[in-house]
Amino acid sequence: MPQFSASDAKWMALAIQLARKGRFSTTPNPMVGCVIVSADGVLLGKGYHQKAGQGHAEVNALIDAGFTPHRGAASSAQQSSEPPPTDGSTVYVTLEPCSHTGRTPPCANALIEAKVGRVVIASIDTNPLVKNRGVAMLREAGIIVETGLMDTLATDMNVAFNYRMQHHLPWVCVKLACSLDGRTALENGKSKWITSSESRLDVQQERASACAILSGADTIIADDPQLNVREAELQETTKTRFSKRQKQPLRVIIDGKNRLNSRYNLFNDGQEVLVFNTEHNPQLKEANCQQIQLNKKGDFVDLKEVMNNLAALQINRIWTEAGPSLCGALFEQGLVNEFVLYQAPMLLGNKAKGTINIHSLTELDDAIALESLEITQLGNDLKRRFRVKS
Ligand code: AOF
Numbered sequence: 130m131p132q133f134s135a136s137d138a139k140w141m142a143l144a145i146q147l148a149r150k151g152r153f154s155t156t157p158n159p160m161v162g163c164v165i166v167s168a169d170g171v172l173l174g175k176g177y178h179q180k181a182g183q184g185h186a187e188v189n190a191l192i193d194a195g196f197t198p199h200r201g202a203a204s205s206a207q208q209s210s211e212p213p214p215t216d217g218s219t220v221y222v223t224l225e226p227c228s229h230t231g232r233t234p235p236c237a238n239a240l241i242e243a244k245v246g247r248v249v250i251a252s253i254d255t256n257p258l259v260k261n262r263g264v265a266m267l268r269e270a271g272i273i274v275e276t277g278l279m280d281t282l283a284t285d286m287n288v289a290f291n292y293r294m295q296h297h298l299p300w301v302c303v304k305l306a307c308s309l310d311g312r313t314a315l316e317n318g319k320s321k322w323i324t325s326s327e328s329r330l331d332v333q334q335e336r337a338s339a340c341a342i343l344s345g346a347d348t349i350i351a352d353d354p355q356l357n358v359r360e361a362e363l364q365e366t367t368k369t370r371f372s373k374r375q376k377q378p379l380r381v382i383i384d385g386k387n388r389l390n391s392r393y394n395l396f397n398d399g400q401e402v403l404v405f406n407t408e409h410n411p412q413l414k415e416a417n418c419q420q421i422q423l424n425k426k427g428d429f430v431d432l433k434e435v436m437n438n439l440a441a442l443q444i445n446r447i448w449t450e451a452g453p454s455l456c457g458a459l460f461e462q463g464l465v466n467e468f469v470l471y472q473a474p475m476l477l478g479n480k481a482k483g484t485i486n487i488h489s490l491t492e493l494d495d496a497i498a499l500e501s502l503e504i505t506q507l508g509n510d511l512k513r514r515f516r517v518k519s
């Protein structure tokens with residue numbers, strides 16, 4: 130493990146901060162930030178990846194430093210007359226520079242062209258097209274490459290992207306809002322707004338960070354929700370304009386018994402919806418949605434197949450807002466990676482509805498174990514984030 134200095138840590142922390150600016154827009158790509166510093170410690174350029182198909186973080190930072198990469202003959206002329214402004218500089222990048230030609234040319238080549246002297250990388254790219262190849266290309270060109278500075282932070286930031294790359298499955302987060310006695314709604318179905326306005330604004334950020342929002346027919350029938358990101362609400366808390374993102378998260382609805390029809394709100398707002406069922410639903414003829422038929426497993430559409438389909442659509446992070454049956458089935462089938470609980474300080478009593486129906490547990494040893502990651506106070510509510518232990 131290389132020894133990193135305090136100034137290395139300072140620059141990488143800046144690169145991580147920059148990377149996070151892309152959190153609502155990079156999907157299906159990872160978040161990446163990059164900072165370029167001269168040999169005598171002056172900041173030359175910085176950049177981050179904003180959107181798939183647009184410049185990668187390194188290219189944006191090089192341009193900010195006054196060097197335009199990937200210009201072929203023009204670029205050689207630029208380099209032969211005088212050294213590039215990035216000659217001998219150190220590059221701090223949160224993800225291994227790419228080695229492949231995807232939507233854009235390889236960043237490793239851009240850094241070689243720019244004659245940088247040293248590249249410090251936080252985490253290695255889990256994309257099999259890149260993994261360790263970016264490092265090898267840079268080293269072959271004589272550039273000093275050091276890896277692992279703030280690796281955990283950088284890896285966690287892209288946990289959903291990494292999971293899809295490694296397991297060919299999306300990273301599934303289940304959200305629940307409940308009372309102190311673990312209830313979501315009264316027996317008569319009244320559940321709107323048991324949590325504070327702060328929690329509801331926080332949900333907007335979570336939705337905006339997701340590639341897809343998953344729900345079931347039960348929830349659509351009970352609440353007729355829109356399950357979208359409301360730009361004004363997001364802006365209120367993050368000061369980030371959501372419209373910079375190409376599109377809203379894909380709404381994904383499980384309707385195993387074809388109970389939905391085209392009159393529900395989410396089929397009429399012009400944004401994308403994908404419905405998974407087991408037989409084509411003619412009642413959705415007028416709805417703005419795509420239907421995919423899958424096999425049945427128990428009472429449900431086969432949820433593993435749902436996830437396989439979503440991974441094939443390059444969905445990294447799924448935010449689930451669903452009722453107790455779908456949430457329970459996801460847990461029972463081992464498809465949940467993360468759990469976010471908003472808990473409001475009230476008691477709703479025994480007749481109120483529960484949160485997660487899990488039928489299969491009889492022994493304590495079989496309990497689903499969660500690791501607590503974070504506790505935040507939002508108004509009067511507590512938000513808790515857990516990771517499911519694998
Ligand atoms: C980098 N810097 O800023 C990003 C990287 O299709 P493309 O060209 O956008 O490439 C996407 C892949 O490139 C993505 O899956 C990941 O492996 C890497 N992302 N790499 O050097 C960046 N966003």
Ligand code: ZN
Pocket residue numbers: 185186187226227228234235236237
């Ligand atoms: Zn790249």
